[in-house]
Amino acid sequence: MTTDPVLHWNDVLLDVIRHGGGPLGPIARGAAMMHCAIHDAVCSIVPAHAPYLMTIPAAPDASIEAAVAQAARDTLLVAFPSTSVDVRGTLRDALASLPAGSAVATGRAIGKASAAAMIIAREHDGDGAGAVAGHAAGTAPGEWRVTDGADAATPQWSGVMPFTMSARSEFRPPRPGGHRSTADLLAGREYAEQLAEVKALGEATSARRTAEQTEIAFFWANDAGGTYKPPGQLLQITRIVSEQRGLGVVENARMFALVALALADAAVCAWDAKAFAGLWRPQTAVHEAGGDGNRATEADAAWEPLSREGAVHHTPPSPSYVSAHATLAGAHASIMRLYLGSDDVAFMATSEDPSLPADTTRSFDSFSAAAAEHARSRIHLGVGFPWDADEGLRAGAAVAEALFAARLQPIAERTARDAA
Numbered sequence: 001m002t003t004d005p006v007l008h009w010n011d012v013l014l015d016v017i018r019h020g021g022g023p024l025g026p027i028a029r030g031a032a033m034m035h036c037a038i039h040d041a042v043c044s045i046v047p048a049h050a051p052y053l054m055t056i057p058a059a060p061d062a063s064i065e066a067a068v069a070q071a072a073r074d075t076l077l078v079a080f081p082s083t084s085v086d087v088r089g090t091l092r093d094a095l096a097s098l099p100a101g102s103a104v105a106t107g108r109a110i111g112k113a114s115a116a117a118m119i120i121a122r123e124h125d126g127d128g129a130g131a132v133a134g135h136a137a138g139t140a141p142g143e144w145r146v147t148d149g150a151d152a153a154t155p156q157w158s159g160v161m162p163f164t165m166s167a168r169s170e171f172r173p174p175r176p177g178g179h180r181s182t183a184d185l186l187a188g189r190e191y192a193e194q195l196a197e198v199k200a201l202g203e204a205t206s207a208r209r210t211a212e213q214t215e216i217a218f219f220w221a222n223d224a225g226g227t228y229k230p231p232g233q234l235l236q237i238t239r240i241v242s243e244q245r246g247l248g249v250v251e252n253a254r255m256f257a258l259v260a261l262a263l264a265d266a267a268v269c270a271w272d273a274k275a276f277a278g279l280w281r282p283q284t285a286v287h288e289a290g291g292d293g294n295r296a297t298e299a300d301a302a303w304e305p306l307s308r309e310g311a312v313h314h315t316p317p318s319p320s321y322v323s324a325h326a327t328l329a330g331a332h333a334s335i336m337r338l339y340l341g342s343d344d345v346a347f348m349a350t351s352e353d354p355s356l357p358a359d360t361t362r363s364f365d366s367f368s369a370a371a372a373e374h375a376r377s378r379i380h381l382g383v384g385f386p387w388d389a390d391e392g393l394r395a396g397a398a399v400a401e402a403l404f405a406a407r408l409q410p411i412a413e414r415t416a417r418d419a420a
Contacts, residue, residue: 125161237350344365
């Protein structure tokens with residue numbers, strides 16, 4: 001087991017994701033549940049930051065390792081109930097490596113209480129009771145259609161209770177291009193230009209897309225089963241930066257909780273926008289351009305996106321606007337910038353997309369540069385428009401900035417603010 005229990009259990013989480021797969025929203029939710037439970041357990045023993053939910057009374061000699069292990073185990077089994085990863089066995093191994101004594105028992109009790117509070121707080125997430133209409137397949141030009149025979153992915157996610165936002169629509173972006181109606185949007189010059197861009201660069205057999213753009217498209221995809229999926233990729237980058245900076249367990253508990261909270265609420269924000277706008281994907285837009293009312297667009301019934309599952313070209317089963325990948329990317333970049341106090345941090349990112357060699361990496365000089373590349377990769381992949389990427393980045397950044405200003409603050413800073 002790695003020395004830092006937060007990093008170790010983040011690795012376990014990524015294994016759970018690899019084995020179980022699933023849609024982006026539920027994965028981000030599970031990550032937030034685990035990392036916030038870990039955070040509150042750690043900060044019950046070392047009260048450095050304000051808790052997310054609660055502080056559990058704790059002796060200062062309670063085992064942080066045991067508290068983290070128990071909090072992670074309990075939340076993982078609830079958030080990912082069908083996982084094939086032996087999370088219980090991982091807990092036994094983690095505890096076996098600790099010295100016997102009351103400190104371990106006390107730590108486990110703290111972790112159990114922290115996890116229980118989180119599980120109760122999120123027990124109704126799956127029903128999406130507040131979801132709004134918008135993912136039903138439409139028939140009018142511009143309305144989202146079923147592609148590849150796949151039903152909408154987690155349409156209820158627009159109704160999931162946010163972790164930190166005051167409302168699901170708090171950071172909802174304006175309609176694409178600022179247009180009041182889909183008909184006005186389709187008739188505009190900007191729409192024709194954006195469709196032409198993705199049609200040219202995102203086609204499976206595009207001659208205009210460079211080799212690097214193709215690599216970028218797949219590097220940030222990670223939609224296939226067996227990968228750590230988009231939330232896991234961003235959590236892995238968080239780990240890379242943590243190790244690079246030599247952060248300790250208390251620092252990691254806060255940083256990973258902030259990142260996971262931002263990703264979870266970014267997913268809710270993105271699905272709220274998808275339900276609100278209900279915009280068709282480029283694949284449908286190209287196929288049905290003859291009926292969009294725009295003389296500058298041209299239909300191509302044979303067009304396919306670069307995106308694929310195995311050997312089959314594939315469009316994600318959700319409305320195009322906004323890009324969930326971009327929204328998560330914007331949220332992650334902003335949290336990392338705010339936490340570390342600088343955007344200008346050099347790091348190397350990894351990918352697990354099966355369309356690339358297993359050891360493929362990309363290097364960046366800033367978090368914003370990585371996020372911008374991540375967002376725009378959806379155009380090169382042929383699954384999103386430029387405004388999906390740009391507005392997703394902005395929405396994700398807004399989610400993160402509000403979160404960072406209000407939650408999990410260092411105790412000294414919070415005390416000074418309250419006194420003022």
